[in-house]
Amino acid sequence: MRDITLGQxxxxxxxxxxxxxxxxxxxxxxxxxxxxxxxxxxxxxxxxAYLIIELILSGISLRYILNSLKPVRFLLILMFILNLFFTKxxxxxxxxxxxxxxxxxxxxxxxxxxxxxxxxxxASMLTLTTSPIALTDGLEKLLSPLKVFxxxxxxxxxxxxxxxxxxxxxxxxxxxxxxxxxSRGADFESGNIFKRGKSMIPILIPLFVSxxxxxxxxxxxxxxxxxxxxxxxxxxxxxKFRLIDLYAxxxxxxxxxxxxxxxILL
Amino acid sequence: MIRFDHVTFQYEKADSPALKDVCLxxxxxEFIAVVGHNGSGKSTLAKHINGLLVPTEGTVTVCGMRTDxxxxxxxxxxxxxxxxxxxxxxxxxxxxxEDVAFGPxxxxxxxKEIRVRVDEALKAVGMTDYAEYAVHHLSGGQxxxxxxxxxxxxxxxxxxxxxxxxxxxxxxxxxxxxxxxRLHDSGMTVVMxxxxxxxxxxxxxxxxxxxxxxxxxxxxxxxxxHTDLLLESNLVPPETVIVRDSLKSLGYSIxxxxxxxxxxAEALCPSK
Numbered sequence: 001m002r003d004i005t006l007g008q009x010x011x012x013x014x015x016x017x018x019x020x021x022x023x024x025x026x027x028x029x030x031x032x033x034x035x036x037x038x039x040x041x042x043x044x045x046x047x048x049a050y051l052i053i054e055l056i057l058s059g060i061s062l063r064y065i066l067n068s069l070k071p072v073r074f075l076l077i078l079m080f081i082l083n084l085f086f087t088k089x090x091x092x093x094x095x096x097x098x099x100x101x102x103x104x105x106x107x108x109x110x111x112x113x114x115x116x117x118x119x120x121x122x123a124s125m126l127t128l129t130t131s132p133i134a135l136t137d138g139l140e141k142l143l144s145p146l147k148v149f150x151x152x153x154x155x156x157x158x159x160x161x162x163x164x165x166x167x168x169x170x171x172x173x174x175x176x177x178x179x180x181x182x183s184r185g186a187d188f189e190s191g192n193i194f195k196r197g198k199s200m201i202p203i204l205i206p207l208f209v210s211x212x213x214x215x216x217x218x219x220x221x222x223x224x225x226x227x228x229x230x231x232x233x234x235x236x237x238x239x240k241f242r243l244i245d246l247y248a249x250x251x252x253x254x255x256x257x258x259x260x261x262x263x264i265l266l
Numbered sequence: 267m268i269r270f271d272h273v274t275f276q277y278e279k280a281d282s283p284a285l286k287d288v289c290l291x292x293x294x295x296e297f298i299a300v301v302g303h304n305g306s307g308k309s310t311l312a313k314h315i316n317g318l319l320v321p322t323e324g325t326v327t328v329c330g331m332r333t334d335x336x337x338x339x340x341x342x343x344x345x346x347x348x349x350x351x352x353x354x355x356x357x358x359x360x361x362x363x364e365d366v367a368f369g370p371x372x373x374x375x376x377x378k379e380i381r382v383r384v385d386e387a388l389k390a391v392g393m394t395d396y397a398e399y400a401v402h403h404l405s406g407g408q409x410x411x412x413x414x415x416x417x418x419x420x421x422x423x424x425x426x427x428x429x430x431x432x433x434x435x436x437x438x439x440x441x442x443x444x445x446x447x448r449l450h451d452s453g454m455t456v457v458m459x460x461x462x463x464x465x466x467x468x469x470x471x472x473x474x475x476x477x478x479x480x481x482x483x484x485x486x487x488x489x490x491x492h493t494d495l496l497l498e499s500n501l502v503p504p505e506t507v508i509v510r511d512s513l514k515s516l517g518y519s520i521x522x523x524x525x526x527x528x529x530x531a532e533a534l535c536p537s538k
Contacts, residue, residue, distance in 0.1 A: 133360060165360045168402040214355045221356035224316055224348040225369040225416060226340055232374040236367035236381055 009131050015244065016058035016129045021138025023245040028126045030252045034259045035118050041111040043262050047118050050255045051125070058129050068124035069117060076113050083109040136160045141239055154230025162218070170211065177206045267455060268292040268315055268346075268424065273324035275310060283322070284310040286478040292457065294423070297450045299466035300459045302475030303500040311475065312428040312459045316346040329423065344373065347417030349430040353409035362404075362412055363388070363397040369420040380419075387415040390452075391445050407438025411445055424455040431460060439465070463496070464504040467525045474499065487523040506530050 011017075016024070035047045055065065069076075089104030127135070140157035147153055181202045182188070188199050270290040276283040284307045292298055302308040313319040314326050317333035329345050331338040350356050359365045363384050370380045388394045391411040401409065410430055417425060427446065431439045443465055450456045458465070466472050472489040474482040476499040482489050489496075490507045497503075503511075510524050510533075520533050 133364070161359055165358060165401065168400075169354050172402075214352075217350065217352060217355035218358070220318060221348075221350055221413075222358060222368075224318065224343055224350075225358075226343050226372040226420065227368075228340065228372065234371055234374050234377055234380065236364070236371060236377055236384065238377050 010060055010064060010128050011131075012059055012129070014057060014059045014129070016054060016125075018244070019129075019248055020239055020241050020245045021130050021134040022142055022239060022241070023248050024126050024130055025135075025138055025142060026249060027252045028123060030249075030256050031122045032119060034256045035115060035122065037256075037259050037263060038115065039263065040266070041107060041114070043259070044111070044114050044118060046255060046259050046262070047122070050252070051118060051122055054125055058125065060125075060128050064128055065121050065124060068128075069120055072116070072120055076116060079116065080109045080113045083112055132164050133161070136164070137235070137237070137239060154233070158230070166211075166214070169214075170207065173210060174203060174207050177203050267294045267329060268457075269325075269327040270311075270314070271325045271327070273314065273321040273326060275314065275319060275322050277310075282478070284478050285314070285321075287324070288478075288480055290473065290480060290483065292424075292455065294455055295453060297447075297456045297468070297470045298458070298473060299469040299471070300457065300473045300475060301461065301463060301466060301501060303461075305477075306475040306499070307478040308459045308475045309428055310478075312348070312426050312457065315424070315426050315457065316343050316348050318348075340373075344420050345422050346424045346426055347414075347420055347422035348426045348428060349410065349413050349417060351429045351432050353406050353413060353433065356413050357401050357409060357416075360400055360402075362393070362399050362401060365401060365412060366415045366419050369416055373420070383419045383421070384415075387418040390418055390449065391415045405438060406434045407441040410434060410438065410442050414442075414445060414449075418449075422454075424457060425449060426457045426459070428459050429461065430458075431462065431465065463501060467504055467506075474501070486525055490525060491522055 019027075031047060031050060034050070035044075038044050038047065055062070084101065084105050085099065087102070087105035087108045089100075089102030091103035092100045093103055093106070094101040130138070136157050139160075140153055143151060143153035143156070178188070186199065186202055188196065190196075191199070268291065270288050273285055273288045274283050275285040286307075288307075288311065290311075300308045300311060310319060314321060314333065315328065317326075317328075317339045320326075320334045326333045328342050331342055333339070333342060357365050358368050366384045366387050367380050370383050375383070384397075385394070388397055391414050393408065393411055393415060396404065396408065396412075401412070404412065413430075414425070425446070431442050434442060439462070446456055446458065447468060458469070460466065467486055469486060472482065472484065472486055473480055474489060474496065481499060482492060482495065490503055493503050493507060493511055502508075504525070506525060506527050506529075510520050510530060514520055520530075524530050524533050
């Protein structure tokens with residue numbers, strides 16, 4: 001429990017890792033746009049090529065990408081099957097009377113499933129190569145122009161920072177409470193799903209109470225250290241937009257442009 | 267530097283005041299221990315020093331600024347660094363150096379200057395090697411030293427410790443106390459609120475609180491002459507003082523100003 005890595009960040013020192021978090025967020029948005037622009041299955045090769053290049057440059061093992069697809073595997077299978085059923089087509093491969101398997105349906109199923117896979121894999125490239133702290137900093141900076149419209153960019157970033165800071169602390173705490181309740185005879189392992197869910201209450205309530213106390217003490221400590229909101233606050237670690245960030249954005253834009261060209265030409 | 271002028275403070279919904287007509291002044295460079303049993307008002311006293319609490323009656327003045335004027339608070343908190351009991355609940359960010367930088371960042375200091383301050387602060391508490399560690403991998407004593415580094419980075423004139431050692435194990439407590447004494451030697455004014463009497467022998471002055479009032483305010487030598495008064499307020503004097511007093515009651519002649527184990531040993535075996 002103590003060595004939990006937050007999010008799914010894999011520490012490294014590759015070109016991709018060293019990019020400004022803002023650049024990486026921008027790259028991901030462009031990549032998603034690119035993937036959504038694809039209309040024919042063969043053109044998925046463009047975002048696919050982009051992803052492969054990013055993966056090789058980042059030095060992240062393919063295993064992490066596959067792991068990130070695990071939680072959506074049922075969605076993928078469901079999508080694949082539903083599209084087989086509901087896509088109309090001419091090229092009949094198999095006729096069962098009530099339902100025909102057509103070539104078009106198969107192609108459409110593959111297309112939509114692959115697109116989701118590419119989207120999820122691309123998004124996880126961001127969280128795999130960017131530490132949660134850097135991500136928070138990047139988001140704060142990117143959202144800060146919205147402050148004009150009273151958007152709480154700093155507050156949001158501070159909340160994320162504190163949440164990240166307290167995840168391990170609360171994990172430890174819930175472990176302690178669990179052990180304390182178990183030593184008093186609480187049973188967390190047996191019974192059906194409802195019974196087990198109910199048995200979590202003696203853990204959750206003390207955890208909530210202690211979180212509120214922690215929040216209170218933390219607020220006092222922050223106030224003592226001159227915290228007074230985001231106004232006039234500086235940061236020790238400044239985000240720097242370097243030449244390499246410019247290249248990364250330009251390359252991504254080139255891929256997007258290629259995508260748009262294929263759309264126009266075909 | 268810090269002046270309490272007839273301060274009375276009552277918490278909302280409380281029956282009796284937590285501080286009653288407290289007068290106290292603390293000079294620059296002093297090392298003061300504030301001791302007292304639970305509910306004696308010692309923590310309330312500490313929270314008045316940096317304006318977390320404002321007196322119901324009377325005034326607290328810090329470096330010439332009154333704490334009940336909201337415009338002074340940021341300046342006051344910059345000068346009065348405060349460390350709290352629970353090491354976990356006062357660290358804000360995940361990485362050690364980022365946490366130390368939190369205070370100066372709030373003051374809007376130039377990033378380069380913050381870097382310098384963070385490195386100095388970490389050096390002052392002997393945690394330079396841990397700059398890039400995740401906070402939750404540290405021991406309690408180390409966390410408390412990081413909390414102090416975070417305060418030092420604000421360059422305060424006074425360090426207030428509000429029972430900062432209470433949740434530490436014995437080695438963590440020694441670690442913390444050594445750090446605080448080292449800071450005092452380099453010129454820091456220290457106000458240490460504690461329940462542990464043995465931590466107070468090295469101080470310049472001890473303030474004993476009881477029921478919201480100042481019971482004693484004197485040098486350790488004088489305070490530990492009144493062991494009966496301390497026991498009456500549910501405070502246990504350091505073991506060395508207990509041994510000294512029991513030996514005295516048996517008729518041995520031992521000077522009254524013996525406080526530490528070393529002094530006691532010298533008084534007992536003067537030959538060495």
